[in-house]
Amino acid sequence: MSKSQVRKDKNPMNFSRATAFLKSIAASFFLSAALFMLVCSLAQAQKLLTEEGGGQALTALTRLQSNSTAPTPHNADGTPDLSGLWGPDKNFMYDISSALKPGETLPLQEWAAKASKEHMSKDDPNVRCRPSGIPRMTPYPWKIIQTPKLIVFLYEGGTHGYRQIFLDGRSHSKDLDPTYYGESIGHWEGDTLVVDTIGFNDVFWFDGAGHPHTEKLHIIERVRRPDLGHLTMDVTIDDPGAYTRPFTVYGHMAQLVNTEIMEYICDENNVDLPHIVGKDSRK
Amino acid sequence: MLSGLNFQPARFGLWPAIFVLFIISVPVLAHHSFQAEYDAAKPLTLTGTVTKLEWTNPHARFYVEVKDPSGKVTTWNFELASPNVLRRLGWNRDMMKPGDVVTVKGHRAKDDSTWANANSVTLSDGRTMSAGSSADEASAAPTSK
Numbered sequence: 132m133s134k135s136q137v138r139k140d141k142n143p144m145n146f147s148r149a150t151a152f153l154k155s156i157a158a159s160f161f162l163s164a165a166l167f168m169l170v171c172s173l174a175q176a177q178k179l180l181t182e183e184g185g186g187q188a189l190t191a192l193t194r195l196q197s198n199s200t201a202p203t204p205h206n207a208d209g210t211p212d213l214s215g216l217w218g219p220d221k222n223f224m225y226d227i228s229s230a231l232k233p234g235e236t237l238p239l240q241e242w243a244a245k246a247s248k249e250h251m252s253k254d255d256p257n258v259r260c261r262p263s264g265i266p267r268m269t270p271y272p273w274k275i276i277q278t279p280k281l282i283v284f285l286y287e288g289g290t291h292g293y294r295q296i297f298l299d300g301r302s303h304s305k306d307l308d309p310t311y312y313g314e315s316i317g318h319w320e321g322d323t324l325v326v327d328t329i330g331f332n333d334v335f336w337f338d339g340a341g342h343p344h345t346e347k348l349h350i351i352e353r354v355r356r357p358d359l360g361h362l363t364m365d366v367t368i369d370d371p372g373a374y375t376r377p378f379t380v381y382g383h384m385a386q387l388v389n390t391e392i393m394e395y396i397c398d399e400n401n402v403d404l405p406h407i408v409g410k411d412s413r414k
Numbered sequence: 415m416l417s418g419l420n421f422q423p424a425r426f427g428l429w430p431a432i433f434v435l436f437i438i439s440v441p442v443l444a445h446h447s448f449q450a451e452y453d454a455a456k457p458l459t460l461t462g463t464v465t466k467l468e469w470t471n472p473h474a475r476f477y478v479e480v481k482d483p484s485g486k487v488t489t490w491n492f493e494l495a496s497p498n499v500l501r502r503l504g505w506n507r508d509m510m511k512p513g514d515v516v517t518v519k520g521h522r523a524k525d526d527s528t529w530a531n532a533n534s535v536t537l538s539d540g541r542t543m544s545a546g547s548s549a550d551e552a553s554a555a556p557t558s559k
Contacts, residue, residue: 191499191502191503191546192502195502251450252446252447252450252451253450255446258446258447260472270499271496271498271499287498339447390502393497393498393501394498395471395472395496395498396471397471397472398471398472399470399471399472400468400470400471400472400473400475401471401472402475403446403451403472403473403493406451406523406524406525406527406529407446407447407450407451408450408451408524408525409447409449409450409451409524410447410449410450412449
C-alpha cells in the first residue's frame with residue numbers, strides 16, 4: 132500500500148467520522164428541541180391556571196385542556212354561559228388548605244383539628260365510594276348543563292352524582308333532610324353565579340386530608356368564567372360547628388376538550404380497602 | 415427526518431432515554447390515595463402470564479402469574495386506573511387477555527401482600543402503556559403559591 136493510498140483511505144474515514152458526529156449533534160439538537168417544546172407546552176398549560184391565583188390542574192388531564200383564552204361565551208339573556216366539560220382542581224381533592232389565600236390556615240376548632248389528624252384514608256367516605264359533597268372534587272371530569280332557571284353539575288366521579296342549582300326564584304326549603312350535596316339556590320350578580328347551599332349531612336370529608344364539617348355547614352360559591360377555557364370558583368365555607376370563622380377557598384378549573392364524561396360506578400369492584408393502611412399527605 | 419440519520423445510541427448520550435421516559439411517565443389516577451396503600455420505596459418489575467383482567471370501577475385490575483427461578487408460581491394482583499381514565503390514555507379492554515405475557519412496572523402494597531399498583535404495562539404485542547397510576551401525580555404538580 133503506497134503512502135498516497137493510505138492518505139486516500141484515511142481522508143474518507145475522517146470525513147465519515149465528522150459526518151457521523153454532525154449527524155449525532157443534529158439528532159441530539161432535534162430531540163432536545165422536541166423535549167423543550169413539550170415541556171414548554173405543558174408548563175404553559177399549567178401557568179394559565181396558576182396565574183389566576185393558585186389552582187392545580189390534574190396532570191393526567193392536562194393534555195385534554197383547551198387552554199383557550201377566547202372571550203367568555205354568553206347566553207341570549209346576557210348571562211355568561213358556564214356550560215361545558217371541566218377538569219378538577221387538585222387543591223379541592225387532596226387538601227383544601229392548599230386553596231386558601233397565601234399565608235392563611237384553616238380555622239379548625241380543636242375537635243375538628245383532632246378529627247382531621249385521626250381520619251385515615253381507609254375511612255374516607257369518598258374512598259368507600261360515597262359522594263364527594265361540596266367543594267370536594269375527584270380525579271375525573273365534570274359537566275355543567277345550563278338553562279335560565281336551572282343549572283346542573285354532572286359528576287363522573289365521586290360518585291357518578293349530580294347537583295341541581297335552582298335559579299327560578301325559590302327560597303330554601305324548610306325542614307331539609309341532610310344530604311351530601313344539600314339544597315342549592317343560585318342567582319346572578321353581574322357575570323358571577325352566586326350559589327347558596329344548605330342542608331348538608333356531616334358524612335363526607337372536604338378532602339383527602341380528612342377535614343370534617345357538621346350539619347351546620349352553609350356554603351356560598353361564586354362561579355365565574357373569565358374566558359372560554361377557564362372557570363373560577365370562590366367557595367366560602369361557614370360551619371360554626373367545626374370552624375372558628377367562615378373562610379374561603381379558591382378553585383380554578385380548566386375546560387376539557389376531546390373527551391366526555393363517562394359512567395363510573397365506584398362500588399362495582401372496590402376491593403382496595405383491606406390494603407389501605409396509611410394516610411395521604413399530599414397538598 | 416430521523417430515518418436518514420445514523421442512529422448510534424452511544425453518540426446520542428442520554429437524550430433518547432430521557433425523552434422516552436418523559437413520554438411514558440404520564441401519571442395514573444386513583445379514587446384513593448397512592449401513598450395510603452402503596453410504597454414508593456418498593457418498586458417492582460415483573461414479567462408473567464395474565465390470568466384475568468377485571469375492567470371495572472373504581473379500578474381495572476389484572477392478575478399475573480409469575481414464576482420465580484425455583485419454579486414457584488405467585489399470582490400478583492395489579493391495580494390500574496379506572497376504565498374511563500385508561501380509555502383516555504388509549505387503552506381498551508381487549509388489549510390484555512388471559513394467556514398474554516406482559517411486563518409490569520409498578521409498586522408493591524405497603525402491607526407486603528402480592529398486591530401492587532401498576533405504573534406501566536408492556537403488552538404482548540410490545541406496546542408499553544401508561545397505567546394511569548397516581549404515584550407521581552403529587553410530585554408532578556406545580557406549586558402555585
